[in-house]
Amino acid sequence: MSEPILELRGINKSFGPVHVLHDIDLTVNPGEVTALVGDNGAGKSTLVKCIAGIHPTDSGEVLFEGQPVHIKGPRDAAALGIEVVYQDLALADNLDIVQNMFLGRERTKGGLLDETDMEQAARKTLASLSVRTVKSVRTQVSSLSGGQRQTVAIAKAVLWNSKVVLLDEPTAALGVAQTRQVLDLVRRLAEQGLGVVLISHNMNDVFEVADKIACLYLGRMAAVVGSKDVTHGQVVELITAGRSGDLGIARPEAATI
């Protein structure tokens, strides 16, 4: 097994008196999809935002490619190659796919936008992800379906030679066929050697694409298990009770602050 691309050690995070994350340990390996599951309020989104630099962590260590790093803001994360695809997709409807993918990081030549270069790069990225549902890279985002938008948002993250992609509920608002597209895409990201973290509430999705499953329970990492080693029911127990048989937090009452 290759060395982990992103490693969290003992991450703690509080919002005022509320202790949201307790000593979180998590490793993300290249070429693997790590599913992050947990009930509402378990701290999934907070953890992602800590990794992305939106929230500073209180204590703990972040290692990127084995080196300790300090992520102070979204730009630091982006510079390392960590990209986040948020639940609400953050695409501008009135711009086309190329313009959206390069938004805020336009390539210029002599002070002017280098449209042809950007278009070629965007096409190459979409082609590398085997995206076939988008008719033209110059299509306006307003005319795309939900799944296609999600595809563009993910492709936007990949465009920057990112090494870790965090996806916050990418299939939440999608129909069956579109979910299919996005899950295929998630799988392809991992096949390209990226570390993928997928937040999802949908167990079917998780079991379909994830290599390992990290269960958060009330801000603690209840268990990190291989998706082939557990059953559907066990994961649900881990999410709702924090333990399942000999998996998870030893005893709920032991989990005091």
Add this chain to the structure above:
Amino acid sequence: MSSEEASMTKTTETSEQENPQQGAISDFGIDTTSMSTGEAVRDYWARVRGGELGSLPALLGMVVLLIVFSSLSDTFFTLGNLANLLQQGASITIIAMGLVFVLLLGEIDLSAGTASGVTASVMALHLIHNGNLLGGMGDTVFYVFCGLLVLAIVLAVLMKIWAGAALSAIALIIAAVGIPANAWLEMLLAVCVGSAIGCITGFLVARVGIPSFVVTLALFLVWNGVVLQFIGQGGTLGLRDDTIFNVANGNLNFVGSWALFVIAVGGYAAVVLTRHFSRLRKGLVAQPTSLVLAKIGALALLAAVITYALSLNRAPSNLVVIQGVPYVVPLVLVLLVIGTFVLDRTSYGRHIYAVGGNKEAARRAGINVERIRMSVFVIASSAAAIGAIVYSSKVGSVDPNAGGGNTLLLSVGAAVIGGTSLFGGKGRLRDAVIGGAVLAIISNGMGLLKQPAAVVYIVTGLVLLLAASVDALSRRRAANAAR
């Protein structure tokens, strides 16, 4: 490419419109070849049906109006009147071009009209008092005026809008130093005062966070009062200066007119063809070469006919000779080219569209949204100042009503009639020019038909209402087409 991909049916799609380099149709992955003319036309038609009308309704309306007025009035389609039409419509068009930037963000600037009045009256004061603004305004007013300019500089520096800060500083220097009157200096002063006004407006909207509607409504009244203060109740400031008079009333000479034709058409052809062949060379989707050439040819022909007509003598009597393209034509063209260039080819322009389309997405992409929002007000007010120079020049004086009345409404109307969306994110600079032309034709034609002002106002208002409905309906249609 797989045969399956290649054989996928070409479905209609909505791609970025109106930019000649864009408009790709074909399945992704094989959209690297050029289109046939038929495909390009079908693609365009699909977009129109999908609700992306652009300036098409305005262009059609313009043709209809031209036909109606030419058939009803003998004098409408005369050379003298056509030149007159251009000069009448120029100021509204220029103010509207500035407003397009504001409208692209989904904001509004109601104060652009009276702000232009302020710049016009400062310009006139400087000219009449030979650079002595202190004497022209009176002590208190002058010091408040300078204080506001300093405030504008500080606000612009705070938001890192360097151009706005520099222009405001120039205004302060001209006002404080008291350089003797010079027409070019006065016009520069007007533009600089305009950008200072924009800095203040923009800061209140972008940083303080007051809705632009409220800020500019309040400033609309404030600037109206300032104009009154500068000019005095019932007074009029005459602009007795040949250079200023010529801005709206002068014409290029015969050689100049044709030189303008060569530069404009040649420049357009060069830019379009360079981009076209560069796309073809790199294997990107491009419109068919024949279509591109046809477009350039049609434009060149139209421009040649207009230049020829305007370079004929159009004086009503034999005593004088009036010929040549009016100065306002190159003025509007230059502003149009610069503005379009900024909007289409720079990241700043791209960011304006992005903020107008989805503010949150723009913020997450690392765009400084506040700075963009403030900057468009600086642009709008500066453009309003140029408009003020043109309308003051046309009339030859500045009165307390300068920029008041319906100046602003007509300017917003021009932008909207041309196809700029009031909802933000959609619109181009040429919309303002087309819309301005439509409004100029209406007021000119109705005037020639001896219609009373009441009818002119009602018709203009109805046309604006029609344009806004087209905008709203096409927007709904586009939203439906997406699903």
